[in-house]
Amino acid sequence: MTATCHATTVSRSTIPHSGRAHNTTVMTETAPFQAWGALIAWLAEVVVALVALGAFWAERARQRRRLMALDDRMLSDVGLDRVRAEAEYEKPFWRD
Numbered sequence: 001m002t003a004t005c006h007a008t009t010v011s012r013s014t015i016p017h018s019g020r021a022h023n024t025t026v027m028t029e030t031a032p033f034q035a036w037g038a039l040i041a042w043l044a045e046v047v048v049a050l051v052a053l054g055a056f057w058a059e060r061a062r063q064r065r066r067l068m069a070l071d072d073r074m075l076s077d078v079g080l081d082r083v084r085a086e087a088e089y090e091k092p093f094w095r096d
Contacts, residue, residue: 061093 068089070078075085 057093064089064091064093 067075067080067085070085072082075081080088
């Protein structure tokens with residue numbers, strides 16, 4: 001692994017014995033850490049999105065199970081018949 005150095009300017013430092021102000025350049029190794037930080041932030045976003053998708057799919061599956069628990073009169077109240085309710089129930093949880 002190769003470390004990348006970046007120059008950072010520290011302003012207005014004074015040289016001892018001369019009394020003159022000047023800028024000093026200090027080398028820092030921050031690029032690899034910044035890259036890891038960006039990667040970790042991206043991975044965190046992916047994990048959050050996957051958890052949200054899993055929760056959405058679980059809710060969809062729960063609603064389909066509850067739909068099958070309704071009697072024919074209740075199904076007709078929501079505009080469905082038993083055949084359409086069973087077709088909806090048979091769909092995989094990821095399918096709309």
